[in-house]
Amino acid sequence: MQRYTVIAMGEPSGTSPEIIIKAVRTLASDPSALLIVVGDDGIFHKTAADLSIPLPFTYYADDEKSLKAGEEKGESLIFCTSSSIDTEAFRYGQVSADTGKASYEALRVATEIIQNGLGHSLVTSAVSGEALALAGYEERSVFELLTVFAASARPCNMLRGSGLNIFGLTQRCSIREAIAAVKRENIISALVDIDSITMSSYFDRSKPIAVASLNPMEPGGTWTGPEEEEAIIPAIEVVKGLGINAVGPLPAEAIFSDGVAGRYSAILVMTAGTGFAAVGAAAPEKASVITWGLPFMRVGPLSDAGLKEAGKGTAESGRMEAAIGMALVLRSASLMA
Secondary structure: OOOOOOOOOOOOOOOOHHHHHHHHHHOOOOOOOOOOHHHEOOOOOHHHHOOOOOOOOOOOOHHHHHHHHHHHHHEEEEEEEEEEEOOOOOOOOOOOOHHHHHHHHHHHHHHHHHHOOOOOEEEEEEHHHHHHHOOOOOOOHHHHHHHHHHOOOOOOEEEEEEEEEEOOOOOOOOHHHHHHHHHHHHHHHHHHHHHHHHOOOOOOOOOOOOEEOOOOOOOOOOOOOOHHHHHHHHHHHHHHHHHOOOOEEEEEHHHHHHHOOOOOOHHHHHHOOHHHHHHHHHHOOOEEEEEEEEEOOOEEEEEOOOOOOOOOOOOHHHHHHHHHHHHHOOOOOHHHO
């Protein structure tokens, strides 16, 4: 069986269909790019027609049987239909219950394809939390949906770009909640998880896991707050005793430049916003998010749903191309932690 990377459509009223079409067209000449795109057939055809971008797909499937037949024929660029939105009522940039359901179904079907052995790694586009809410779903993000679809209790997101592998102590929450979570036990748990993840051959285990400070720090260690003294430093000492190669806390002005230089296997930041800012600045065209702890590898471009740019033909596909390229690397089973 050939090893297909599965790409799930995000919010259809955003730029997801456009950037997927553009990215797949760019990668069409790569013989290693065996791709299955899962989404709304009508929306992809409408987007292609409205923006004058020819669809690159060589085969269309609408169920598991036809998908398997396409794989057996060796088709390289497959489109798998997961929903059918009324294109007459559809409007670019306007989310609805229908668009929320379509993005939900695309991700569900894409996950199912992989779980049934017809695909390997997963690439995702951004969804709209508002659209998912309108459709009646409790989940508001790709991460939350994958936790349900893949039945995984401990998935972990990592931001990737320009050599940076950044994990957050917390995920989506306010700064106030994030700061409240800076506790010794939480940091220990996060570092144990990161150490386990970095056992994958994707990481260089000879290099330490760097732990970022929460408060500003000068080289001499001044400007620290109680979080460093009461939580971060004690947590690092505990994990060192467990044999985990961790260093810190390190100041923001040094940790990310050193990370780009390749001095760390991974970096733990105390707030997710810090990680987003760092990887976005370091790799504006290639920033991505990788989810570990699922039964398969998931990669997504670091971007929003693109509602304001939808339907204009101006959306850049560089981050999607980078995410697909990363998935092609990660689909080797030996890289699974």
